[in-house]
Structure formats: C-alpha cells, structure tokens
Amino acid sequence: MVLIFAESPRGNLKKAAFEAVTYGKKVADLLGTSCIALTLGAVKDAGELGRYGAGRVLNAADPAFNNFDSQTYAGAIADVAKSNGATVIITSHTSSGKSVAGRLAVRLGAGLVSGVNSLPEVNGGNLRVKKSVFSGKAVAEYEITSPVKVVSLMGNAVKPEVSGDPVSVEAVSANAGAGRIRVKEVKTQEGRVPLPEAEIVVSAGRGMKDPSNWGIVEELAETLGATTACSRPVADSHWRPHNEHVGQTGIAIRPNLYIAIGISGAIQHLAGVNNSKVIVVINKDSEAPFFKAADYGVVGDLFEVVPRLNAALKKFKAAH
Numbered sequence: 001m002v003l004i005f006a007e008s009p010r011g012n013l014k015k016a017a018f019e020a021v022t023y024g025k026k027v028a029d030l031l032g033t034s035c036i037a038l039t040l041g042a043v044k045d046a047g048e049l050g051r052y053g054a055g056r057v058l059n060a061a062d063p064a065f066n067n068f069d070s071q072t073y074a075g076a077i078a079d080v081a082k083s084n085g086a087t088v089i090i091t092s093h094t095s096s097g098k099s100v101a102g103r104l105a106v107r108l109g110a111g112l113v114s115g116v117n118s119l120p121e122v123n124g125g126n127l128r129v130k131k132s133v134f135s136g137k138a139v140a141e142y143e144i145t146s147p148v149k150v151v152s153l154m155g156n157a158v159k160p161e162v163s164g165d166p167v168s169v170e171a172v173s174a175n176a177g178a179g180r181i182r183v184k185e186v187k188t189q190e191g192r193v194p195l196p197e198a199e200i201v202v203s204a205g206r207g208m209k210d211p212s213n214w215g216i217v218e219e220l221a222e223t224l225g226a227t228t229a230c231s232r233p234v235a236d237s238h239w240r241p242h243n244e245h246v247g248q249t250g251i252a253i254r255p256n257l258y259i260a261i262g263i264s265g266a267i268q269h270l271a272g273v274n275n276s277k278v279i280v281v282i283n284k285d286s287e288a289p290f291f292k293a294a295d296y297g298v299v300g301d302l303f304e305v306v307p308r309l310n311a312a313l314k315k316f317k318a319a320h
Contacts (some may be wrong), residue, residue: 001026001030001033001035001038001084001086001087002025002027002031002033002035002036002087002088002089002091003022003024003037003038003077003081003086004024004035004037004041004054004091005019005073005077005079005089005090005091005092005097006021006039007020007091007092007094007096007192007255008039008040008041008043008044008184008245010286011041011043011219012043012044012105013039013043013045013046013048013049014197014320015160015193016094016155016196017049018049018052018160019157019158020090020091020092021035021037021049021052021053021054022030022052022053022090022108022158022160023090023119023153023157023158023162024053024054025052025054025158025163027088027090027119027120027127028149028215030119030122030231031087031088031179035053035054035055036055036057036081036084036086037049037058038057038059038060038074038078038172039057039059039076039246040059040060040062040065040073040174041063041065041067042061042063042066044061044136045059045166045167047168047169048166050166050167051162051163051165051166052161052162052163052164053161053162053163053164054164054167055083055167056115056170057167057168057169058080058165058169058170058172059169059170059171059172060076060080060171060172060173060174061153062172062174062176062256063297064176064179065179065254067181067183068111069180069183070096070099070100070103071103071177071180072177072179073100073102073176074103074107074121074164074177075107075174075176077089077100077104077174078104078108079115080174080175081108086170087147087149088149088150088151089104089108089149089242090150090153091150091153092153092155093115093135093153093154093214094155095107097152097153097154098167101150101151101152101259104150107181108148108150109146109148110146110147110150111144111145111146111148112144112149113129113144113150113151113152114152115132115156115161116129116132116152116153116177117131117153117154117157117254118157118290119158122157123143124238125147125214126144126145127143127144127145127149128143129141129144129151130142131154131248132154132275134225135158135248135272135274136268136271141196150189154200154254154275155196155253155254156197156255156256157254158278167284176273188250192227192228193227193308194227194228195229195243195244195251195253196253198226198227198253198255199255199256199257200224200225200226200255200256200257201216201226201227201228201229201246201253201255201258201259201276202220202221202224202226202227202259203228203258203259203261203263204228204229204231204234204260204261205230205231205233205234205260205262205263205269206231206234206237206262206263207262207264207283207302208234210260211238211239211240213303215272216303216304216306218315219253219260220306223310223313224257224259224313227286229244229245229246229253230246231247231263231266231269232245232247232249232268232269233312234296240309246269246273247272247273247274248271248272248280249268249272250272252271252272252273252283253273253275253276254276254277255277256277256278257276257277257280258270258273258278259280259282260273260277260279260280260281260294261282262282262284262302262303263283263288263290264283264285264288264289264290265281265288265289265291265292265293266289269290270290270293274293278295279293279296280295280298281294281296281297281298281300282297282298282306283297283299283302283306284300284302285300286299
C-alpha cells in the first residue's frame with residue numbers, strides 16, 4: 001500500500017498535497033496496490049484528495065497536530081503506516097516534508113530518497129527513482145531496496161490530475177508520542193502562492209537600482225498571476241524580504257516560467273532556478289551569464305522593456 005502524507009498548513013490543502021496524491025496514485029498503479037492519503041490536525045475538505053486519486057482519506061484530528069512538529073508528525077505517520085501495512089510513504093519536498101521524511105525513514109527502517117522528480121521504475125520489489133544533483137547539472141538514479149520506502153516529491157514535478165471523486169474522511173488515532181516543541185505564535189505571509197509551489201515567478205536583482213522601482217516588477221507579476229522573487233544581493237540589502245530570495249543559499253524553485261529581470265545570473269543564483277521549465281532573461285548586458293541558461297532573452301533597458309511587456313500582456317489578456 002502507498003501512503004501519502006498530505007500537508008495542510010493552517011488546515012488548508014495546497015497544491016503540494018494534490019501533487020503528492022497524484023504521484024502516489026500513479027506509483028500505486030505501477031505497484032498494483034492501493035493509495036491512501038493521511039492528513040493531520042483540523043483540515044478543511046480533506047475528502048477532496050479522493051479527486052486526485054486517493055482511494056481512502058484518513059485524518060488524525062488530535063489538536064496536538066494543529067501546529068507542525070516534525071517529531072510528533074513523523075511518529076503519527078509512522079504509526080499509521082505500520083497499522084495499514086504501507087510499503088511506500090510519500091511526502092512533499094517542502095520544509096515540512098523534508099523534516100519529516102528523515103525521521104520516518106529511521107522509525108520505519110526505510111530507504112529514503114529526497115527530491116525525486118519523476119515516476120519510479122519498478123524492479124521486482126525495488127523502486128528506481130531519479131533526482132537532480134550537483135545543483136541541477138546532472139540527474140542521479142537511485143534504487144531503493146528496503147521493504148519500506150520513503151520518498152519526497154519535488155514541487156511542480158507532476159501536475160495535479162483529477163482522476164476520481166471526493167471520498168468520505170475516516171477518523172483515525174495515531175500514537176505520535178509527546179512532542180518537545182511548544183508553538184506560541186505563528187506568523188505567515190498570506191495572499192500569494194508560496195515560491196516553491198508557484199508556476200510563474202517574476203524575479204529581479206540589483207539592476208532595479210533602487211527598491212522604489214519595484215512597482216514595475218509587481219505590476220508584471222500581478223498581470224501574470226505570478227509570485228515575486230529576488231536575488232541574494234537584493235535581500236541582503238533589505239530591498240526585498242528574505243523569503244523572496246531564490247538561489248543556492250535561498251529557496252530552490254522549479255516553476256513553469258521564470259522571468260529574471262536585471263539579474264546577472266551568478267552560479268549561486270542559477271543553482272536555485274535552473275530547473276525552471278522556461279527561463280526568460282531581461283538584461284541590458286548582453287554578456288550576462290544568465291543568457292547562457294535562458295530559453296528566451298531580451299537585451300535592453302529593463303525600465304523600458306518591462307513596462308512595454310506588461311502593456312502587451314494586458315492587451316493580449318483583454319483580447320482573449
């Protein structure tokens with residue numbers, strides 16, 4: 001049986017959960033077995049996971065799970081996995097999923113591969129999975145030979161697919177053990193898609209010259225329905241918040257479209273974004289390293305190019 005831990009931050013299912021369940025259903029089909037999704041804490045509309053392939057949806061609603069604690073979450077998931085005979089456990093490759101996956105592997109004596117980006121191949125009782133390595137410059141293949149297997153799925157590696165109908169949520173108890181973390185306050189940013197889940201990202205760097213110029217970037221992002229990001233020098237200069245910093249030392253992303261404005265493309269930045277499906281670079285320096293990684297490039301003054309691009313996109317959207 002394949003068990004998917006479906007994350008529900010603040011009680012809401014996000015895109016990452018639907019991706020994980022879609023992936024889990026496909027893995028279950030390859031193995032000829034069933035697919036079960038598990039949610040923890042108070043969750044809205046958990047039965048919707050059935051639409052993405054979960055044959056059953058379980059919920060452990062203990063209030064102790066309303067705030068994330070990797071120790072108690074791992075204990076609960078491991079307990080449910082054992083009681084249901086799960087041989088494959090799937091988490092999302094988010095900060096929460098990553099912190100749980102390692103603990104799960106230890107508790108279950110399982111082999112773990114984090115950050116997988118494609119469906120596995122079945123080799124007898126083993127699974128062969130692939131992931132990007134060396135900052136996305138190569139792909140490595142791993143074979144998990146242990147009886148129980150744990151994998152975390154990269155964001156945007158699969159597209160959520162509706163393949164069924166909502167199901168009734170089954171209440172379960174999970175022996176998680178006592179946690180050692182006490183959450184006193186939670187502060188979150190609302191109103192936009194988190195960077196790891198974003199399909200379109202508009203990012204800018206020091207070429208913006210001053211934080212007061214960021215309005216054209218935000219306008220373009222609003223037109224595209226995109227999430228905004230920035231390079232490390234911009235975050236270090238406090239032009240933008242650090243939660244927008246993408247790159248090797250920031251957040252690694254893999255959107256369908258990444259637009260880089262006024263960013264030279266240092267290797268540390270490229271390491272965090274080079275798994276994007278399409279990269280568009282706007283820079284007045286034709287020798288900027290980013291152009292070597294770009295699918296499309298515009299050499300020009302960003303203060304002229306970006307407003308004209310935004311106007312053209314608005315015109316296109318109005319006509320369609």
